[in-house]
Amino acid sequence: MMAKTFTIAIDGPAASGKGTLARRLAAHYGFHHLDTGLTYRAVAKALIDRGLPLDNEAIAAEMAQNLDLKHLDRKALATHDVGEAASKVAIMPAVRRALVAAQRAFAQTLPGTVLDGRDIGTVVCPDAPVKLYVTASAQARAKRRHAEILAGDGEADLAAILADLERRDARDMGRTDSPLKPADDAHLLDTTEMDIETAFLAAKRLVDEALAKSQA
Numbered sequence: 001m002m003a004k005t006f007t008i009a010i011d012g013p014a015a016s017g018k019g020t021l022a023r024r025l026a027a028h029y030g031f032h033h034l035d036t037g038l039t040y041r042a043v044a045k046a047l048i049d050r051g052l053p054l055d056n057e058a059i060a061a062e063m064a065q066n067l068d069l070k071h072l073d074r075k076a077l078a079t080h081d082v083g084e085a086a087s088k089v090a091i092m093p094a095v096r097r098a099l100v101a102a103q104r105a106f107a108q109t110l111p112g113t114v115l116d117g118r119d120i121g122t123v124v125c126p127d128a129p130v131k132l133y134v135t136a137s138a139q140a141r142a143k144r145r146h147a148e149i150l151a152g153d154g155e156a157d158l159a160a161i162l163a164d165l166e167r168r169d170a171r172d173m174g175r176t177d178s179p180l181k182p183a184d185d186a187h188l189l190d191t192t193e194m195d196i197e198t199a200f201l202a203a204k205r206l207v208d209e210a211l212a213k214s215q216a
């Protein structure tokens with residue numbers, strides 16, 4: 001018999017704060033965390049590093065099939081160019097099939113997991129007992145990303161960041177395969193007016209309710 005698992009599914013647009021929340025929740029509950037955006041970024045970076053095209057589905061899918069989830073280097077994958085390239089390879093069904101299979105295996109083999117991305121509640125873990133769709137206005141998200149880059153001693157232009165976010169959101173929401181959207185049973189968490197602690201407490205309340213239900 002398969003052991004019981006509990007997955008927290010978190011989705012939302014770029015820089016909405018879903019990764020921050022996912023990490024906080026995973027630390028709080030002692031769960032394993034997978035940032036699924038890193039998996040798409042890793043495929044994109046593997047192609048870029050080898051000088052391979054970003055629009056060849058067969059080549060990209062081969063990279064996705066060979067990806068090892070244990071070796072995702074967040075720092076190396078964090079650049080703007082890799083994020084932009086990731087959203088291009090993410091439109092390819094064969095890439096998604098390979099990555100979704102690995103993401104599902106992560107959720108199904110560990111007892112407590114938090115996965116964040118764009119299609120966790122809709123495609124990867126449609127039966128997750130708790131789903132959060134984290135949003136914030138595009139302006140708020142751009143300001144947060146801007147502050148993050150400046151804090152890391154980088155240079156950034158707020159208007160350019162806003163344009164990038166909006167372009168990436170449009171690609172993620174407009175693609176045919178697994179577009180970004182809230183699952184029908186997701187809780188919407190708009191953090192435009194919330195600081196990180198307030199957003200965490202709101203999310204924790206929803207997870208606590210789901211955990212209590214799953215143990216009843």
Ligand SMILES: Nc1ncnc2c1ncn2[C@@H]1O[C@H](COP(=O)(O)OP(=O)(O)OP(=O)(O)O)[C@@H](O)[C@H]1O
Nearest residue numbers: 014015016017018019020144148191194195196199
């Ligand atoms: N509620 C909040 N209030 C203020 N800042 C926040 C809030 N949530 C997250 N942040 C900050 O916003 C930035 C983006 O957050 P985060 O990286 O978690 O977003 P994300 O949705 O995971 O982004 P991506 O999709 O690009 O991976 C970070 O600098 C984070 O510290």
Ligand SMILES: Nc1ccn([C@@H]2O[C@H](COP(=O)(O)O)[C@@H](O)[C@H]2O)c(=O)n1
Nearest residue numbers: 036037038040086087090117118119172
């Ligand atoms: N479940 C997911 C996660 C990510 N993507 C795509 O990857 C891009 C990068 O994601 P980040 O969260 O690291 O910014 C993102 O723009 C999506 O195109 C996805 O499709 N599904």
